[in-house]
Amino acid sequence: MIAISVDTPAESEHLRETQGYTFPILSDAKDDVIRRWDLVHPHGGPDGIDIARPAEFLIDSRGKVVWVNLTEDFRVRARPEQVLRAFDGMNSNAASPR
Amino acid sequence: MKQSWNASVWVGLVVVLAGVASYPLFFIRYPVTRDFPWASLLIMALGLLLLAVGISRAFRRPDAYRGKVFGSILGVLAVGIAAFFCYGVFYATSQLPASHGAPQVGQVAPDFTLPDSTNTPVNLSGLLNSSFAPNGAIGPAISGEKTAAAVLIFYRGYW
Numbered sequence: 001m002i003a004i005s006v007d008t009p010a011e012s013e014h015l016r017e018t019q020g021y022t023f024p025i026l027s028d029a030k031d032d033v034i035r036r037w038d039l040v041h042p043h044g045g046p047d048g049i050d051i052a053r054p055a056e057f058l059i060d061s062r063g064k065v066v067w068v069n070l071t072e073d074f075r076v077r078a079r080p081e082q083v084l085r086a087f088d089g090m091n092s093n094a095a096s097p098r
Numbered sequence: 099m100k101q102s103w104n105a106s107v108w109v110g111l112v113v114v115l116a117g118v119a120s121y122p123l124f125f126i127r128y129p130v131t132r133d134f135p136w137a138s139l140l141i142m143a144l145g146l147l148l149l150a151v152g153i154s155r156a157f158r159r160p161d162a163y164r165g166k167v168f169g170s171i172l173g174v175l176a177v178g179i180a181a182f183f184c185y186g187v188f189y190a191t192s193q194l195p196a197s198h199g200a201p202q203v204g205q206v207a208p209d210f211t212l213p214d215s216t217n218t219p220v221n222l223s224g225l226l227n228s229s230f231a232p233n234g235a236i237g238p239a240i241s242g243e244k245t246a247a248a249v250l251i252f253y254r255g256y257w
Binding site: 011027 | 205
């Protein structure tokens with residue numbers, strides 16, 4: 001599992017420490033990947049900066065997108081059961097998604 | 099007869115404010131009360147009901163209850179606050195771009211390399227050929243232990 005936002009590595013590391021997360025958080029400070037994946041929310045952030053709109057992707061080991069969740073309301077996110085169900089549907093033989 | 103200060107009006111306003119505050123401070127942590135804010139709306143409705151009772155008393159029995167003026171003002175204020183809350187959760191948070199160009203099911207995800215929180219570059223396709231240690235460190239795949247899939251979570255940031 002990987003999280004991505006425009007936060008700087010320092011801000012993300014602080015979030016990891018305070019919340020006890022063990023998964024990596026990547027920093028896309030200039031919205032490069034966010035733009036390439038068409039996930040930019042223009043002026044959605046404080047001071048009008050461009051940020052990512054919330055989105056979750058399940059990608060298989062060959063890089064193919066297996067499941068996408070583009071929420072229509074940023075208060076409503078994918079629940080763990082939804083992701084696990086999508087993972088089970090992948091017919092993979094691993095124990096759990098990373 | 100001494101005129102009461104009409105507690106119902108004041109308590110009503112406080113309850114409406116508590117209802118609005120309850121959402122970002124508490125109910126937002128649980129999907130069951132976050133996705134549709136029924137718990138906060140219930141508290142707000144209770145507050146508005148108390149206000150209505152208080153205002154109606156002030157108008158029907160002004161000899162016993164104060165509050166025709168302050169009750170009306172606080173009532174309008176409370177309705178405004180409740181309306182602002184509803185605007186926020188039923189409209190503002192849904193103003194998201196359509197993102198039609200985002201990778202779709204069946205497409206190959208565009209590869210990328212981004213720094214993680216320790217400024218170490220992480221490459222997506224490299225990731226899908228590696229293994230994860232329990233502490234979150236990413237390393238080369240040990241035979242028989244390949245990564246099965248990756249869940250990418252894009253979020254707004256600024257937490």
